[in-house]
Amino acid sequence: MRSLRDPAPSRLAYRLNRLMLTPRFRTFLRYGLPVLIVASIGAFWASDADRRQDAADRIAEVRRQIQERPEFMVHMMAVEDVSDTVAADIRSLLALDFPQSSFDLDLDAIRSEVETLDAVASATVQIRGGGVLSIAVTERVPAIIWRTSEGLTLLDHEGNRVSSLAARADRADLPLLAGQGAHEAVQEALQILGLAAPIAPRIRGLLRVGERRWDIVLDRDQRIQLPEKDALSALRKVIALDGAQDLLARDIAAIDFRNPRRPVLRLTSGAIDAMNDIDITQTTDASR
DSSP: OOOOOOOSOOHHHHHHHHHHTOHHHHHIIIIIHHHHHHHHHHHHHHTSHHHHHHHHHHHHHHHHHHHTSGGGEEOEEEEESSOHHHHHHHHHHHOOOSSEEGGGOOHHHHHHHHTTSTTEEEEEEEEETTTEEEEEEEEOOOOEEEEETTEEEEEOTTSOEEEEESOGGGGTTSOEEESTTGGGGHHHHHHHHHHTGGGGGGEEEEEEETTTEEEEEEGGGOEEEOOSSOHHHHHHHHHHHHHHHOGGGSSEEEEEOSSTTSOEEEEOHHHHHHHHHHHHHHHHHHHO
């Protein structure tokens, strides 16, 4: 007799059917298995060093061809809103050779390098149409001359260095500061000079004393010694006294306001000698 075939599935077929009912397994067969196969093929292909180098060379060549297309080339540099001297300094500092691909230019690095110049407050760098590297510069404006043992330096209104100065006469229109630490108090110095406008023709400069206060140096070797704090109020009093009594026109060597509660007038040596002569004359007359 022939044996009848058992209609029940085998144990292996049963397990496979149960596995196919699992959502995760179906997802693996649909997505994971193709990715695994492709990754295996890629890993096998990349295992050969010559094939890897050939692929890298082809990618580099394609990239070079794209970067060197005419629409991506920069042919010249334009420095805008700046004096000729600073423009020349910028060109010398960057020393760029053109033409260059715009992909080879690091605009942020160029901007940072331009802003290292003393005369440059800020800069904006962009590539304009027509292959022009545009550098727009905000230049520092000299507001003061600072005299040190190393020479003369131009400073802006915030005390930042602008450039060196060969001679005082080259910028006779700017006020003069001297003394250690004067560059750190430029704004206060400008306020003092603004308030001292009535006596401006007589001012030779401001001297920073002890890195904490100012002396106003006038012609005829006169000085106004201002206090460390509230210097503007003390200066207002000096200006008022001079306007009312021509104080600075007298034989006074210094007006000492370092202690605003006890201002002191220091006479010149000629005035002291004249007073001594008066005392001697009065004493002689009294003895007769």
